[in-house]
Amino acid sequence: MQPLLYETLVPFYHLLDPLEDHAEEGAEFGDVLREAVPGAKSLLELGAGAGHGAYYVKRGFTETVLNDLSAPMLARSAALNPDCAHVEGDMRTLRLGRSFDVVLIHDAITYLTTPDALGEAAATAFAHLRPGGAALLVPDCTVESFVESHEDHSGDDPARSLRALAWSHDPVPGDGMHVVDFAFLLREGAGEVQALHDRHVHGLYPEATWLEVLGGAGFAVESVRRPLPEEYRGGPYTETMFLCRKAP
Numbered sequence: 707m708q709p710l711l712y713e714t715l716v717p718f719y720h721l722l723d724p725l726e727d728h729a730e731e732g733a734e735f736g737d738v739l740r741e742a743v744p745g746a747k748s749l750l751e752l753g754a755g756a757g758h759g760a761y762y763v764k765r766g767f768t769e770t771v772l773n774d775l776s777a778p779m780l781a782r783s784a785a786l787n788p789d790c791a792h793v794e795g796d797m798r799t800l801r802l803g804r805s806f807d808v809v810l811i812h813d814a815i816t817y818l819t820t821p822d823a824l825g826e827a828a829a830t831a832f833a834h835l836r837p838g839g840a841a842l843l844v845p846d847c848t849v850e851s852f853v854e855s856h857e858d859h860s861g862d863d864p865a866r867s868l869r870a871l872a873w874s875h876d877p878v879p880g881d882g883m884h885v886v887d888f889a890f891l892l893r894e895g896a897g898e899v900q901a902l903h904d905r906h907v908h909g910l911y912p913e914a915t916w917l918e919v920l921g922g923a924g925f926a927v928e929s930v931r932r933p934l935p936e937e938y939r940g941g942p943y944t945e946t947m948f949l950c951r952k953a954p
């Protein structure tokens with residue numbers, strides 16, 4: 707079952723994760739991919755969510771296809787990115803029957819909670835790349851970077867208000883997962899404030915597992931430095947991302 711944030715709470719999503727926060731990183735992901743594949747024109751993002759990152763990454767590509775498991779998140783992305791095609795589906799099994807120059811999987815990859823599931827997503831990326839293409843995988847954290855932490859968020863628009871606490875912790879150390887428990891206080895218009903708990907379960911792997919799984923999918927893998935946004939420092943986030951090349 708998907709977290710509430712990607713289903714009933716999608717109308718509040720932009721208050722938790724504002725579009726502008728993706729500008730710098732989105733541009734940098736695009737630069738890394740174009741440097742890896744000079745002349746790249748087509749981009750597939752798996753798990754593109756609300757399309758906030760894609761809004762910036764897509765610049766410089768002539769064709770962008772965005773995938774996600776959540777129909778409401780895709781609908782939000784379609785409103786923001788009307789120039790992109792949107793495809794609902796699970797990144798572990800998606801097969802579009804065509805290839806792209808580059809593939810991006812950003813934070814959605816953290817929702818794959820076993821190395822086998824990670825391998826299936828890597829196989830999807832591989833299957834959608836032309837020879838000589840490259841995929842960039844950007845996990846939120848690894849075993850090496852993880853620390854228990856919490857963040858608070860707030861946002862308002864004319865129709866809604868959100869206050870939230872996101873607590874990243876690891877209830878069962880060593881089980882390959884951690885959780886982010888969100889405590890939401892939400893208000894629509896002048897209505898009553900509603901309190902909700904939303905648990906997000908994430909995979910938590912050492913860098914060695916990432917390298918092994920991605921290599922096992924057929925990629926030549928390189929760890930590259932992630933330009934971590936300033937507000938992420940001190941949290942569980944890793945400064946490593948994985949550039950995966952498919953042989954020409």
Ligand SMILES: C[S@@+](CC[C@H](N)C(=O)[O-])C[C@H]1O[C@@H](n2cnc3c(N)ncnc32)[C@H](O)[C@@H]1O
Pocket residue numbers: 708712728752753754755756757758759760773774775776779795796797798812813814815817818
């Ligand atoms: C944090 S959101 C992504 C936000 C996105 N980076 C953005 O810029 O808007 C995580 C997304 O992963 C998606 N997701 C989780 N598991 C997935 C899967 N197996 N296949 C495709 N999408 C998945 C969720 O539906 C959710 O939209």
